[in-house]
Amino acid sequence: MPEMTKAAGGGPRPAYKRRLSNFLLDKKLQLRYVLLVVTLSGLIAGTLGYLLYHQRGLANDSLANQFRDPELARAMREIGNTAVNEFENDDLWLVAKMIAAGLGLVVVLSAYLVIMTHKVAGPLYKVGLYFDKMADGKLGNVTPLRRGDMLQDFYVAFRDMHVAVRDRLVDDGHQMEAAVAELAATGKVDDATEAFAKHLDDRKKRLA
Amino acid sequence: MTGRLDELERGSTRIFWTLIASGIVLAIGLAIYGIKTTHKVAGPLFKVRLYFAKMKEGRFDTVYPLRKGDQLVDFYEHFRSAHAGVVAFEKADIAKLKALITAAEAAGQGDHASVATLREILARKEKALA
Numbered sequence: 487m488p489e490m491t492k493a494a495g496g497g498p499r500p501a502y503k504r505r506l507s508n509f510l511l512d513k514k515l516q517l518r519y520v521l522l523v524v525t526l527s528g529l530i531a532g533t534l535g536y537l538l539y540h541q542r543g544l545a546n547d548s549l550a551n552q553f554r555d556p557e558l559a560r561a562m563r564e565i566g567n568t569a570v571n572e573f574e575n576d577d578l579w580l581v582a583k584m585i586a587a588g589l590g591l592v593v594v595l596s597a598y599l600v601i602m603t604h605k606v607a608g609p610l611y612k613v614g615l616y617f618d619k620m621a622d623g624k625l626g627n628v629t630p631l632r633r634g635d636m637l638q639d640f641y642v643a644f645r646d647m648h649v650a651v652r653d654r655l656v657d658d659g660h661q662m663e664a665a666v667a668e669l670a671a672t673g674k675v676d677d678a679t680e681a682f683a684k685h686l687d688d689r690k691k692r693l694a
Numbered sequence: 695m696t697g698r699l700d701e702l703e704r705g706s707t708r709i710f711w712t713l714i715a716s717g718i719v720l721a722i723g724l725a726i727y728g729i730k731t732t733h734k735v736a737g738p739l740f741k742v743r744l745y746f747a748k749m750k751e752g753r754f755d756t757v758y759p760l761r762k763g764d765q766l767v768d769f770y771e772h773f774r775s776a777h778a779g780v781v782a783f784e785k786a787d788i789a790k791l792k793a794l795i796t797a798a799e800a801a802g803q804g805d806h807a808s809v810a811t812l813r814e815i816l817a818r819k820e821k822a823l824a
Contacts, residue, residue, distance in 0.1 A: 519731075526724070530716055537712060541705045610769055620776035623783045640739055647746040651780060654752055658787065658815055665815075668808035669798060678797030685790045692783070 520599040524592050531591055535584040542580060609637040613644050624692050625652040652693060659689050731765075738766040742773050752822050754781050784819050791816040 609631055616628060628645045631638060663686055670679040738760055745757060757777050760770050791812055798809045 522727070523724075526720070530720055534709075534713065534716065537709050541709055544701065544705055610766070614769060614772045617772040617776035621772075621779035623779050623786075625780075625783075637739070640743060643743050643746045647750040650750040650752075655783065658819075661811060661815060662787075662791070665808040665811040666794070669794075669803065669806060669812075672803055672806065674801040674803055675794070675797045678794045682790055682794045685786070689783075689787075 519603055520596055523599060524595050527591055527595055528588065531588050535588065539577075539580060539584065543577065605634065605636045608632070609635050609641050613641065616644070616648065620648075625655065626694065655689070656693055659686060659693070662686060734763060734765040737761070738764050738770050742770065745773070745777065749777070749780065752818075754784060754822050755824065781823060784823055788816060788819050788823075791819070 612631065619626065625648065628648045630645075631641050635641075662682070666679050666682050666686070669675060670683075741760070748755065754777065757774050760767060764770075795804075795809060795812055795816065798804060798806065798812075803809060
């Protein structure tokens with residue numbers, strides 16, 4: 487899951503590079519669905535392909551047997567041999583086409599599912615990064631999702647919560663700062679107000 | 695010849711019905727699996743959204759674990775850490791406020807208007823964690 491993305495030394499964060507590996511943010515979640523759908527599709531396509539091939543074989547055998555008939559063979563030996571060869575070639579082509587179609591199906595389905603699950607895993611990854619910051623008591627600003635990402639409603643709910651929590655903490659900070667300033671003006675609780683002022687400074691940094 | 699043709703016709707019919715049956719089984723199977731799987735994903739997200747609503751209102755009570763078999767366990771643990779982070783933030787405020795109010799009272803400033811304000815903030819923060 488996500489790790490903090492703060493650049494070393496507090497410098498600017500390096501530009502985001504779009505890579506194929508970035509599409510698999512949550513490999514366990516994404517590949518599980520990919521594997522299931524691809525396996526299912528492969529099994530079904532394989533079964534149907536076998537049935538079609540078997541049926542085609544029966545049809546070809548039947549026709550070939552007609553040409554192997556002795557009377558026909560005598561009259562049409564050459565045509566018959568050519569036809570049988572063509573049927574055998576057709577069968578090989580059919581197998582090749584089915585293998586190509588199966589592989590195509592696997593590639594297209596895998597690509598589609600990886601992209602689709604990325605659109606779900608992406609927002610969760612982003613929210614996870616903010617969760618990590620919140621766990622450290624840091625509540626900075628939240629940026630919107632990319633267009634086309636899924637879970638937009640969830641992200642909006644997260645952002646509303648984050649903004650509300652942050653605003654309340656900032657408002658508390660202002661109120662406490664004003665109250666502590668008044669208390670410090672009495673000059674009777676200097677140590678305690680100084681300690682509290684440090685706490686307020688630390689809060690400000692976390693909420694920046 | 696007639697037997698062969700009958701066999702071919704039966705084969706065609708068998709393929710047709712196998713296609714129909716496979717389609718129905720695939721649709722039902724995928725639908726059931728899809729509903730169960732998405733429920734295991736949507737459940738934790740729904741739960742997290744309920745906590746978002748509470749946090750938005752300033753309530754930070756206990757976050758309970760997920761049900762057995764739910765997905766997004768890692769994500770949920772991240773959320774629990776985030777929630778704990780905000781609670782720790784509030785607890786730090788509470789501890790500092792208590793120390794300041796105690797010091798003010800000890801210095802005879804317990805009736806000062808600013809201390810009353812600090813007590814209000816303290817009470818609100820304690821209530822938020824209750």
